[in-house]
Amino acid sequence: MAKDKKLVESITSMEEDFAQWYTDVVKKAELIDYSSVKGCMIIKPAGYAIWENIQKELDRRFKETGVQNVYMPLFIPEGLLNKEKDHVEGFAPEVAWVTHGGMNQLQERLCVRPTSETLFCDFYKNDVESYRDLPKVYNQWCSVVRWEKETRPFLRSREFLWQEGHTAHATAQEAQERTEQMLNVYADFCEEVLAIPVIRGQKTEKEKFAGAEATYTIEALMHDGKALQSGTSHNFGDGFAKAFGIQYTDNNNQLQYVHQTSWGLSTRIIGAIIMVHGDNSGLVLPPAIAPVQAVIIPIQQQKEGVLDKANELYEALKGAFRVKTDCTDKSPGWKFAEQEMRGIPVRIELGPKDIEKGQCVFVRRDTREKYQVALEDAPQKLDELLKSIQKDMFARAKAHRDAHISDAKTYNQFQYALENKPGFIRAMWCGDQACEDKIKEETTATSRCMPFEQETISDVCVCCGKPAKKLVFWGKAY
Amino acid sequence: MAKDKKLVESITSMEEDFAQWYTDVVKKAELIDYSSVKGCMIIKPAGYAIWENIQKELDRRFKETGVQNVYMPLFIPEGLLNKEKDHVEGFAPEVAWVTHGGMNQLQERLCVRPTSETLFCDFYKNDVESYRDLPKVYNQWCSVVRWEKETRPFLRSREFLWQEGHTAHATAQEAQERTEQMLNVYADFCEEVLAIPVIRGQKTEKEKFAGAEATYTIEALMHDGKALQSGTSHNFGDGFAKAFGIQYTDNNNQLQYVHQTSWGLSTRIIGAIIMVHGDNSGLVLPPAIAPVQAVIIPIQQQKEGVLDKANELYEALKGAFRVKTDCTDKSPGWKFAEQEMRGIPVRIELGPKDIEKGQCVFVRRDTREKYQVALEDAPQKLDELLKSIQKDMFARAKAHRDAHISDAKTYNQFQYALENKPGFIRAMWCGDQACEDKIKEETTATSRCMPFEQETISDVCVCCGKPAKKLVFWGKAY
Numbered sequence: 001m002a003k004d005k006k007l008v009e010s011i012t013s014m015e016e017d018f019a020q021w022y023t024d025v026v027k028k029a030e031l032i033d034y035s036s037v038k039g040c041m042i043i044k045p046a047g048y049a050i051w052e053n054i055q056k057e058l059d060r061r062f063k064e065t066g067v068q069n070v071y072m073p074l075f076i077p078e079g080l081l082n083k084e085k086d087h088v089e090g091f092a093p094e095v096a097w098v099t100h101g102g103m104n105q106l107q108e109r110l111c112v113r114p115t116s117e118t119l120f121c122d123f124y125k126n127d128v129e130s131y132r133d134l135p136k137v138y139n140q141w142c143s144v145v146r147w148e149k150e151t152r153p154f155l156r157s158r159e160f161l162w163q164e165g166h167t168a169h170a171t172a173q174e175a176q177e178r179t180e181q182m183l184n185v186y187a188d189f190c191e192e193v194l195a196i197p198v199i200r201g202q203k204t205e206k207e208k209f210a211g212a213e214a215t216y217t218i219e220a221l222m223h224d225g226k227a228l229q230s231g232t233s234h235n236f237g238d239g240f241a242k243a244f245g246i247q248y249t250d251n252n253n254q255l256q257y258v259h260q261t262s263w264g265l266s267t268r269i270i271g272a273i274i275m276v277h278g279d280n281s282g283l284v285l286p287p288a289i290a291p292v293q294a295v296i297i298p299i300q301q302q303k304e305g306v307l308d309k310a311n312e313l314y315e316a317l318k319g320a321f322r323v324k325t326d327c328t329d330k331s332p333g334w335k336f337a338e339q340e341m342r343g344i345p346v347r348i349e350l351g352p353k354d355i356e357k358g359q360c361v362f363v364r365r366d367t368r369e370k371y372q373v374a375l376e377d378a379p380q381k382l383d384e385l386l387k388s389i390q391k392d393m394f395a396r397a398k399a400h401r402d403a404h405i406s407d408a409k410t411y412n413q414f415q416y417a418l419e420n421k422p423g424f425i426r427a428m429w430c431g432d433q434a435c436e437d438k439i440k441e442e443t444t445a446t447s448r449c450m451p452f453e454q455e456t457i458s459d460v461c462v463c464c465g466k467p468a469k470k471l472v473f474w475g476k477a478y
Numbered sequence: 479m480a481k482d483k484k485l486v487e488s489i490t491s492m493e494e495d496f497a498q499w500y501t502d503v504v505k506k507a508e509l510i511d512y513s514s515v516k517g518c519m520i521i522k523p524a525g526y527a528i529w530e531n532i533q534k535e536l537d538r539r540f541k542e543t544g545v546q547n548v549y550m551p552l553f554i555p556e557g558l559l560n561k562e563k564d565h566v567e568g569f570a571p572e573v574a575w576v577t578h579g580g581m582n583q584l585q586e587r588l589c590v591r592p593t594s595e596t597l598f599c600d601f602y603k604n605d606v607e608s609y610r611d612l613p614k615v616y617n618q619w620c621s622v623v624r625w626e627k628e629t630r631p632f633l634r635s636r637e638f639l640w641q642e643g644h645t646a647h648a649t650a651q652e653a654q655e656r657t658e659q660m661l662n663v664y665a666d667f668c669e670e671v672l673a674i675p676v677i678r679g680q681k682t683e684k685e686k687f688a689g690a691e692a693t694y695t696i697e698a699l700m701h702d703g704k705a706l707q708s709g710t711s712h713n714f715g716d717g718f719a720k721a722f723g724i725q726y727t728d729n730n731n732q733l734q735y736v737h738q739t740s741w742g743l744s745t746r747i748i749g750a751i752i753m754v755h756g757d758n759s760g761l762v763l764p765p766a767i768a769p770v771q772a773v774i775i776p777i778q779q780q781k782e783g784v785l786d787k788a789n790e791l792y793e794a795l796k797g798a799f800r801v802k803t804d805c806t807d808k809s810p811g812w813k814f815a816e817q818e819m820r821g822i823p824v825r826i827e828l829g830p831k832d833i834e835k836g837q838c839v840f841v842r843r844d845t846r847e848k849y850q851v852a853l854e855d856a857p858q859k860l861d862e863l864l865k866s867i868q869k870d871m872f873a874r875a876k877a878h879r880d881a882h883i884s885d886a887k888t889y890n891q892f893q894y895a896l897e898n899k900p901g902f903i904r905a906m907w908c909g910d911q912a913c914e915d916k917i918k919e920e921t922t923a924t925s926r927c928m929p930f931e932q933e934t935i936s937d938v939c940v941c942c943g944k945p946a947k948k949l950v951f952w953g954k955a956y
Contacts, residue, residue: 036558036600037588040551045616048547069526073518074590074621074637075574080514096553097578098590101625101636102571110515112552112576112590122514138523143552143620147579158579159552 011341013280018224025274026153029283029342039151039158043267046342049291050270051161055141057193057289058163058265061185062139067165070138072119075110080118084243087117090210094147096158112145117211117236117262120166121244128258130249131170137178139165154271155228155478162266168246168258172237175259179235182263183216186231194269195286195394196220196276197401198230199424199473201449206433209262213237219448219473221401222275225422227448227475230272233263271478276397277366283343284366286393287386294382295344296325296360297335299351309355309375313348316379321386340365345389346382364389366396405473409458414474418443424475428468430461439463439474448473489819491758496702503752504631507761507820517629517636521745524820527769528748529639533619535671535767536641536743539663540617545643548616550597553588558596562721565595568688572625574636590623595689595714595740598644599722606736608727609648615656617643632749633706633956640744646724646736650715653737657713660741661694664709672747673764673872674698674754675879676708677902677951679927684911687740691715697926697951699879700753703900705926705953708750711741749956754875755844761821762844764871765864772860773822774803774838775813777829787833787853791826794857799864818843823867824860842867844874883951887936892952896921902953906946908939917941917952926951 010028014021026032031047043051059069075098082088095111113119124136141163151157165182169175183200190196198218208215212234220230241247241257250256277284287293294317298310310325317323326335332349339347349361360378362371366389373381404423408414417425425445429435440446450470461468488506492499504510509525521529537547553576560566573589591597602614619641629635643660647653661678668674676696686693690712698708719725719735728734755762765771772795776788788803795801804813810827817825827839838856840849844867851859882901886892895903903923907913918924928948939946 033601033605035551035597036555037551037553040553042551042597042601043549045546045548048549051549052547068523069530070523071521071526071529071621071639073513073515073520074623075515075518077514094580096576096580096588098574099577100575102573110574119513119520123511123520127511143549145552161549 011280011282014223014278021278021280022271022275023153025278025282025341031270031274031283032153037158039148041153041157041159043161046291047270050273050285050289051267053289053291054193054269055163058185058189059141061189062163062165065137065181065185067137067139069140071140071142072113072116072123074113074142076113076116076118078109078111080122081111083118083121084211084240087211087240091115091146096145096147113142114144114146115262115264116140116142116144116164117166117240118244120262121240121246121260124168124258124260125244125246128168128246128248131251134168134170134248134258135174135178136168137165138167139163152271154267154274156268160267162264164264165262167261168241169260170248170250170256170258172259175235175237175261179214179216179233179261179263182261183218183231183233186233186263186265187218190218190220190230190269190272191394193286193288194273194276195288195390195397196230196272197394197398199449199451201451201473203232203449204429204433204436204447204472206436207447209234211236211239213239217449219424219475220272220276221404221423221475222272222478223278223400224275225404225476227424227473227477228268228272228275229448229477230269231263231265234261236260236262277393278343281337282341284393285343285345287345287390290343290345291322292324292342292344293322293386294346294348295335295339296323296348296350297332297339298325298327299332299349299354301327303352305355306350306352310350313350313360313375313378317382320379321382346385348378348382366393407457408462411462414439414445414462415443418445418476422476424448424473426457426471426473427462428456428458428460429470429472430464430466431469432461432464432466435461435463445474445476448475448477489758489760492701492756499756499758500749500753501631503756503760503819509748509752509761510631515636517626519631519635519637521639524769525748528751528763528767529745531767531769532671532747533641536663536667537619539667540641540643543615543659543663545615545617547618549618549620550591550594550601552591552620554591554594554596556587556589558600559589561596561599562689562718565689565718569593569624574623574625591620592622592624593740593742594618594620594622594642595644595718596722598740599718599724599738602646602736602738603722603724606646606724606726609729612646612648612726612736613652613656614646615643616645617641630749632745632752634746638745640742642742643740645739646719647738648726648728648734648736650737653713653715653739657692657694657711657739657741660739661696661709661711664711664741664743665696667743668696668698668708668747668750669872671764671766672751672754673766673868673875674708674750675872675876677927677929679929679951681710681927682907682911682914682925682950684914685925687712689714689717691717695927697902697953698750698754699882699901699953700750700956701756701878702753703882703954705902705951705955706746706750706753707926707955708747709741709743712739714738714740755871756821759815760819762871763821763823765823765868768821768823769800770802770820770822771800771864772824772826773813773817774801774826774828775810775817776803776805777810777827777832779805781830783833784828784830788828791828791838791853791856795860798857799860824863826856826860844871885935886940889940892917892923892940893921896923896954900954902926902951904935904949905940905952906934906936906938907948907950908942908944909947910939910942910944913939913941923952923954926953926955 203215238257406417681693716735884895
């Protein structure tokens with residue numbers, strides 16, 4: 001019992017200190033550990049298994065749209081990084097530099113990729129000759145490095161895992177379509193698989209990616225009312241093509257520049273899963289992404305027949321579900337707490353009394369509701385329950401998100417909402433960066449996106465009172 | 479037709495220049511491209527898809543033995559790399575050093591991981607407390623960097639992709655069993671999936687991994703008679719545990735050191751696939767690993783009904799096979815040459831005359847044999863043919879390998895075999911490193927392994943004539 005208490009007591013409640021709650025969950029659910037390299041994390045089995053499921057599902061969705069996977073070098077020569085002016089300004093201050101190979105100083109420094117636009121451009125420059133070579137729809141799964149000063153597990157670390165798609169197209173229209181298509185792949189994935197509702201929209205000029213013509217984003221709302229940018233898709237137009245000289249011969253034998261896109265989603269999304277769904281007992285994982293969907297916990301397992309029956313149940317479920325049995329010598333209470341901490345969607349209790357009645361007990365992680373289930377119905381009932389949990393988790397997250405969107409027509413309303421009701425603020429904007437800067441400076445809120453679904457909630461900019469051009473979602477963000 | 483010729487003429491024949499043949503295949507089959515980072519390659523879609531299939535199959539086999547995937551940082555602080563003396567001596571001369579993060583010089587240099595023993599040890603030191611925490615059977619899929627002077631695609635590059643397993647066990651026996659188990663996973667994978675026969679054995683002291691007590695290897699023979707080390711598995715005993723202080727409390731409450739292993743297989747194996755199976759028309763891929771197992775090539779595709787029928791056949795095959803249709807506007811001859819270059823195991827020709835007869839033509843890549851197949855039998859016949867190809871490719875590779883093993887009882891025989899019959903040489907060895915050094919210096923052959931299946935083919939060492947201790951496979955190697 002001492003161990004049970006320790007496990008449960010060791011999480012700070014989210015109402016008391018949300019940041020500490022997050023750190024506790026990340027550690028106690030054994031998702032990550034800190035390494036001796038400052039700002040770099042160790043992703044442990046329970047964390048990496050979530051990433052593997054994300055990869056599997058996203059990769060399948062990518063390939064359905066014609067994406068091919070490749071692998072580009074880890075290093076970018078300094079001269080290559082410098083080729084596109086806006087891009088290098090955005091990234092050079094935060095890259096790690098390799099200066100020596102073995103015992104020798106390198107003639108040219110190499111940076112560890114913070115993102116690979118320049119490498120893909122350098123490749124496409126040689127690989128694309130004719131319109132027949134287009135489109136190129138390539139992606140890579142890899143790690144990237146950005147020398148951040150402040151780091152937090154999953155949310156901001158010096159090294160993180162992601163995928164980065166890089167495409168080249170014959171026309172501007174095709175590039176724009178691909179940019180939006182991939183944003184929608186991300187959004188659908190977040191909503192259908194991670195049960196995280198997202199706002200789809202465009203970033204302002206100030207917030208767009210270094211070197212992009214337009215950046216699109218999906219924005220999710222965390223439990224504490226802060227926003228998290230969860231995936232981005234960029235249209236580069238022909239800016240990189242001109243900087244790198246990526247041209248093709250069209251079907252009239254004319255030289256044309258290609259139009260490019262890139263799009264990425266990273267391990268940061270695991271932070272969103274934690275902060276959208278988690279509670280004061282730990283992680284709560286949506287069934288579609290949970291590495292273990294149900295854990296069978298035998299009660300009084302030393303009694304004759306209990307482990308046999310647990311194993312029989314395991315065999316009946318393992319073909320259709322990601323299931324495991326915990327028959328270690330820990331107490332049932334400890335196992336329950338551990339299942340809750342790790343966010344396993346369903347716990348299946350099975351003791352001598354249940355066996356007498358030919359039943360087991362399902363306990364869902366999200367609501368803690370209990371169900372007595374006849375053993376022969378277990379596979380069907382588990383299937384139904386997992387689907388309900390997935391649906392309910394999305395509905396709850398959406399209700400929370402929607403309840404934390406405020407409309408502000410005046411700057412006073414904006415400030416009041418920000419202080420009293422953490423969440424997204426919808427407010428009109430004149431399109432001038434000065435207003436964005438002022439809002440950020442005075443409130444620390446940033447423009448999250450100009451949503452695709454535009455409305456006019458006021459005729460004037462919430463900040464300066466000049467005529468409004470766009471509805472913007474604002475918020476404090478991770 | 480000009481294009482057909484160009485495609486075919488552009489490969490050097492392997493008899494004329496094996497190294498150039500290899501480079502040509504790697505480029506023309508579009509497996510890789512060179513990057514502007516010297517010694518680092520770009521893995522293109524056709525190459526990366528092979529690696530994805532290798533990953534999928536190996537990862538499945540790992541997980542069946544209880545392996546869990548994790549992710550460790552890309553960087554190793556210099557002080558951490560220096561902790562195990564033999565290990566740092568082996569790797570420090572060939573690592574890339576990061577000295578600056580953003581605009582600032584780092585207080586301690588970081589090397590880009592050449593392998594991650596030190597990171598796993600640093601982690602296990604904190605993560606392992608009691609015998610209940612053991613064993614740890616972790617693996618990661620990642621890229622590593624070794625600052626090689628001479629590089630060749632897949633075979634030796636400054637950055638390469640691999641998996642590295644790192645385990646910690648309570649007893650020496652368990653560590654030894656895991657070391658052998660993983661070597662056998664590699665060997666079975668190579669033989670069953672890649673159709674590459676391998677010799678399983680132990681490395682000599684001279685050739686073992688830096689820091690290991692014992693290194694086990696699988697050695698394959700390439701078409702030119704050179705050996706390729708295709709996967710290794712190391713038993714570290716408690717050497718790293720003592721250097722890093724990785725101790726656990728056993729069930730008698732006594733502190734004990736853990737026993738560790740590591741094992742890796744890399745993109746180098748793609749080089750083996752090329753050099754074991756390829757021919758003068760290009761790549762030949764074993765069906766079990768081929769990203770595309772069969773390509774349907776319509777003949778006179780502009781004639782009515784041809785593309786429809788090709789599509790019908792595609793639909794009938796796509797559920798059970800990795801199949802595609804090439805209905806681009808290239809000529810059939812060009813498509814045939816491309817299928818051969820890319821090593822697609824079966825080409826399915828389908829023209830108006832075939833359709834009249836209700837048939838198609840299967841052409842296998844390895845032997846070029848043709849089969850007329852009734853359209854309704856195509857799925858079953860393709861399944862049979864792919865299985866035959868897989869089996870025949872292994873048998874041919876094994877026959878070639880076995881025909882290139884010579885026994886040498888004297889140093890003269892050794893030298894004669896090496897000059898006249900490229901391949902493995904089986905010869906007895908006294909166990910003294912001086913003989914290994916002499917053989918390497920005088921013949922450039924190295925000891926590949928002491929095979930698990932030992933025999934006594936002579937009583938004396940092939941080099942010095944002293945009493946022999948071990949049968950050794952020798953050879954020139956990549």
